[in-house]
Each structure stands twice: as structure tokens, then as C-alpha cells.
Amino acid sequence: MELRKVENWTNYGCFLQCSRELGPFFRKTVCTIELDAKRRFRRGVKKKARRRVYTYEERDLRLRSSDRMELQGRETRRKQAERGGPLTAVKGVRGSSVVSDIPGCDRSTVVYPEYMHLILCLIKQFMTIWFEKDELKVPDFLTRIPRSTECYTSWKANELRSFVLYFSAVILSSCMKPEYYQHWILLVMSLYLLLQDKISEVDLAKSEIMLRMFCRDFSRLYKPDFYTYYVHNLIHLALTVRRNGPLWSNSAFQFENFNGNLSKCIHGTKNQGQELVNNVKIALGVEILRGRATRPVSLKEQSIEFRNRFDIVFSETELSLFAFQGSKPDVYYRAVIGKDVYTCLLYTRQKKRNNFTISYKNSDDGEMFGEIKYFCEFKGQQHKMAMVKKLAINHLKSITHNESGVVLKHLIPVKETCSCELIAINQIQRKLIRVQEFVCLRPNRHEYNL
Secondary structure, three states: OOHHHHHHHHHHHHHHHOEOOOOOOOOOOOEOOOOOOOOOEOOOOOHHHOOEOOOOOOOOOOEOOHHHHHHHHHHHHHHHHHHOOOOOOEOOEOOOOHHHHOOOOOOOOOOOOOHHHHHHHHHHHHHHHHHHOOOOOOOOOOOOOOOOHHHHHHOOHHHHHHHHHHHHHHHHHHOOOHHHHHHHHHHHHHHHHHOOOOOOHHHHHHHHHHHHHHHHHHHHHOOHHHOOHHHHHHHHHHHHHHHHOOHHHHOOHHHHHHHHHHHOOOOOOOOHHHHHHHHHHHHHHHHHHHHHHOOOOOOOOOOEEEEEEEOOOOOHHHHHHHOOOOOOOEEEEEEEEOOEEEOOOOOOOOOOOOOOEEEEEOOOOOEEEEEEEEEEEOOOOOOEEEEEEEEEEOHHHOOEOOOOOOEOOOEEEEEEEEEEEEEEHHHEEEEOEEEOOEEEOOOOOOOOOO
């Protein structure tokens, strides 16, 4: 994803609203904030390197409305009729738009900040600032990390999203000055809250306050020239969620992911449009038939298959746990539960993935964290079980923003223990991402590759 493509996306929003994309003081935003008159362009070596600069304001900004934009469009046409020549935009608006004729469509809200392009381009901007100054050294001991920072400019949107949600708050704590780190985790906290399955009014209020704090301190910590369109629109993300739902419900990720599937539907060089339509129809028909022939199943009903049996010498603690079963079990490295593949700590062939850190339910229906040591099956019994090495929560190392007192709740600090527990396979809840001494919880289960 290049910045040029992002500019094309914002141009499309400008077309829908018919606002002036290159106006001297205004840009297509949710509000009518003006550009910084002194720093409205940051000069670069090339003309394309220029960026529009905004300033943070404590007051509530005036939001755009459809009626006011219509009046501004009329004013634009009146001025053109009087003076002649090209259109002169009024508050960034230079005329009516085609969407004005759609019943029930509000031109002031039809285009809004989309987080895949907005947030992740902002992450690239931060990485450019950090890496050009050689202040950030990403360690090489993480199990799931993006590609090397030497090629961060070519990171995909999924890699940038994983970096900001899971990795950055952990690895930057030892690399950044405290005031910069505290500023950064405001963005991490806010983004996680706005990506949840269910967002309460309290979460919305928290994220809005934290994003305002982030924008307030941005110009003080970094150069004012970097306060760009992406930074300014962070103020409006909570408003976007109130109007349109969680960020994942209207992001471009699902469309970007589907582009690869569409490209596989075209094989010839002629009549590609018709070929694409035919193949998409076939694919949709197969999915409809599959949905009718199958039904959703719970973890208890899913097929469970153990693979790669091996021998092991059990400890006394493990033998005491097996005493309730009456015999020693067969031990396996891997388990396939439905479509998910789980491995164990003793499985050394898988070196770049961590499929053994999990959350599971204990006997009291409480959520616990652990690492699968191995899978076991007792002869003559239908029970399939797993030996789990417990991870204890270390509350003293929780990541907290000092000024607001908000705790980063999706990064849970844990410490290893010597205690093991024998659990049934259906007690396993989900896989977790392990980053150093933290386990990371996904904000939602709707987005692919999150």
C-alpha cells in the first residue's frame, strides 16, 4: 500500500462530496477546520513530497452539514457567475454532488475516515520518523513479528495493524523515552477499543478523550509539520463509530483481501469481465450449497484428530494427574480441531509459529492462560485431553497510561509457572499471540488475519 493509492482514495471522497481537494486552506474532512496558514505545505525534494498541515484545537470543531454544504456550493456558483473563470471553493466546497440526488443520503456523512487507510498510513508516518532517526531497534526474538524494519516501507496493511495492536506497546517500552511511549499507547488503546465486537458508551468516551490527548501532544513531541490529514482525522474516529458502527464493520480490509480471490477467477485474455462474473457466480453457488448441506457446530461437536504420536517419560506430577484415568495415555504432538491446527511445546519442527499458547476454561468457568505441553488420549476411552502448562497473570507489569490511568487490557502480562493441568479438548477457547512476557487478545473475530 503506497501513499499515492491513499491519496486516490481521498480524492474519491472529494468527488462524492464535491469538495476542493487542493484548496488552499481546507481539505475533505468531517469538520471545517482550516489548514495551518504558516505550515500548510511541508516542502520536500519533490512536489509529491508536500503534505498538508493542521493544528490541534481544544474547542469542539464545527462539523459539516448537508444544508450548509449546499449553501456553500451555491455561493461558489454565484461567485463564478460574477467573476467568471474557474470555480473558487467556499470552505472547501465547490458545487453540488451526484450523491445529493440519492434519497436519504447525507452528503456531509456519506464519506468518513476509513481506518485501514487512515490509521495504517499514520503508522507508516510514525515509522518514517522513528527509523530515519535510528531510534527504534525491533528485537529478533518475537515469535510472530512483521518483516525486518529495513523494508518497513513495503509492509502490508495487515503487518502494520499487527504491529500497532500487538507488538509496538511491548517492544517500544525499552526503546522510547517515557513521554513518547506514553503518547504512543494512547493510540494503541483507542484503536483496540474501537475495533471490539461490542463497544459501550464508556469505551467510546474513553477512546475519544484519549485520541484528543494524542492529537493535543503530537505537535509538542514531534514537528508541527507532521500534523497531517491523517493525524487530524483521529479526532473524528469516535464520531465515525457512533454513526457507522465499529471500525471493522466498514473497513477496506475485507475488500482488499477479496482482490486476491478475484484475480484467481481470470485465466484468459479475452472477455475477462464476463469470465469474472461467471466464476464469481459459481463460487457463490458453491458457498450457498455448502451452507445448506452443513450446519454450524460447537467445539464439542467438531471433529478432533490427534497426529504424530511419540513416547515420553512422565514426571511424578503428571503420573498423579493420570491416576484418575486409571492408565497411561498415548501422547501426540499435534491436534486438528475442526479446521484449526494446534501444536505443543515439545513439537520442535514448527519454528516460526506459536500454535500452543491458548486460553481455556477451568472447572469454575473462569478464563485461564497456558501453553499446551502435549496432547494425550487414554486407551479404551473416548476422552481426548491436553496437558497444559499454566501461565499466571502478573498484574504488576500491566501497561498503564499514567495521565488517564487507563490500562491496556488486551495485552496481559503473564509469567511461567511449574504447575500443569490436564484439560479436555473442548475446554480450549482460542489461540493467543505471545509477545515476550505478554499474551495478546484479539479485539474481534470478524476480521480476517487479525
